[in-house]
Amino acid sequence: MKQFSIASVALFVTVTAIAQETDTDREIKDIASRPEIQRAFEIIVELEPETERNLIELTEIPAPPFKEEVRAARYLELMRDAGIEDASIDEVGNVLGEWPGTEGHETVALVAHLDTVFPEGTDVTVKRKGDQLHAPGIGDDTRGLALMIAVIQAMKRAEVKTKDNVLFVASVGEEGLGDLRGVKHLFREGGPRIDQFIAVDGGSTERVLNHATGSHRYRLTFKGPGGHSFGAFGLGNPAHALSRAIYYFDQAAGEYVISGTKTTYNIGRIGGGTSINSIPFENWAEVDMRSNDPKRLEEIDAIFQKAVKRALDEQNELRRDGEPLTVDVDLIGDRPSGLVDPSTLLIQRALAATRYFGVEPSLTTGSTDANVPIARGIPATTIGRGGDGGGGHSLHEWWANKDGHLGIQKALLILVASAGLAVK
Template sequence: MTTIDQQLLTQLRTYYQAHLEDIIAENIAVCEVAAPPFQELERARYVAHRLQEAGAESVSIDETPNVYAQISGQQPGPTLMVTAHLDTVFPAETDVTVKRVGHELHAPGIWDDSAGLAALIQLVKGLRALQTPLRGRLLIVATAGEEGLGDLRGMKQAFKCFGSEIDMVIAIDTHFGMITHTGIASRRLQVGVSAAGGHSWEDFGAASAIHVMGHMISDIARLEVPADPRTSYNVGVISGGTSVNTIASHAEMLIDMRSTDAQCLADLERQVRLILQRHSEQGRSG
């Protein structure tokens, strides 16, 4: 069992309360470096630069692109990895300028996870400013590919690099003021439907990829999942079609499934795949 150093905790709390404006400024600066899905490199470079300025050791960026840094302890002890993710869900053309309204900051991604990245940087600054002696090693990782179809590639890469060395992990990601100690398993599917398509008048009755997908979504929406273990699903993105008078020949959707129980997640995925297969077998996919 790890004992919390209450004296150090009090020192850190006092330090960060005195440097609140610095933390806010850091949050704003991170947010205003855009990091759309699969385009995190510019923000990775910014975070690496700030970690180096804060006094972190061995700062580097890999091809993922993850940012790695560390603080070595003066005594033997465990390795703690603290992470936050670089990417946001917003496309490249999104205006990420932060607006400050009273005590609130408003901008896409200001919370998820610019605040987490700012916390990583300020964690290093606080520990260095207080000249805090550590046992073991503090490993700082800013990960790529957390959102959407990123498939947690950054976190997977971090564990590929350091997995056997890591004793504990803390991920800083939204919901400040609470601690989540239960792992949530997730599964995401990218589904494409192709059909004959045609003209809405001349070819009326021909299979439409959008109509097929509509049937799939309707059946998925009727699935019942347990509240305990908590399980969820969502069709978050749909696209397809050419024009209002064209029978769609192609459509796509993204499905997100989650559960605190691996078996419940597997059962949900099986049911979703059965729905997709059933509509395909019925010939609705053309």
């Protein structure tokens, strides 16, 4: 029974610790009580109709992967109108707005992404159904973009001053095969200095992301001479090689992922071939692997590479005629993974600001623009966009302004706390 009582004491201590106010909670309350922050909070509420207009207008400008320019151009105007006159667009299409700090030693980035998952031609007209706004991309992440404009407007009009610089970023290429190219460019050699990074993306208000799920994506293509199924029988068959590779990969990977940090794999699409009575000259598959642990991502990748090589060798061994089969293994997506220690000030501030608005926060995992800084050891997080919503990445996506202003106020509070409020 001794063990039991120790466990009870430990549990009691943990619960008490959660209930107690931390230093960061006090810091956040203190900042939130400052007159210019209270004024900024009011302005955010006053701006609600305008923020909704911005959301609808931006949603109705299509921004398919790799085609964000039109939306970016409009966003640049909105950023300038909000008060950052010298906002600009960089080489890859990110919209950047610099907010100079009074001291300016460090820089905090606030980021929302411009792109959606929807291809060209998708109907992005916003339709109102009761208090819900329906349109593909309205939540993910057009709401993040509208939120950021409201943050800039409120900081400007309430004359909020920060010690460190803030860099407002509307990024390109967050989704899918965009492969985080906007943020990867931001963190290039010689890119702008960024010491802390806050992405606004994701539905739930309690979300404070501190764990980045990494992924490797490949397009795997087996190639051979191809020919008649009867007349040229005996040539190496790329479809057979591909099937064999998938079989070996699934067999070994399936076993590997049973234990340890969550690691997944998926063959999302396969294709190729000419007709039922032709030996194909090409067959391909798209492969996605993910893990929260960079080491395990490398390990499952190695399992994949080994399966491909084994399949190629065996299939060439079986071939009776013709040139050997070849294989291309093209990396088409590489999202780095990593973990931000929950005791990091940025994470503590994000948690405390969430509690300040009466929501019990939870630490989460995901794949967002924050993956890039997290993998480099730069404090980074992703927070929710406020309001209510659903149907992300589907044509039925919707967003509703259920206390949406709280999400904007929270983003402003975390940003100002991280950049340091300059007391006038």
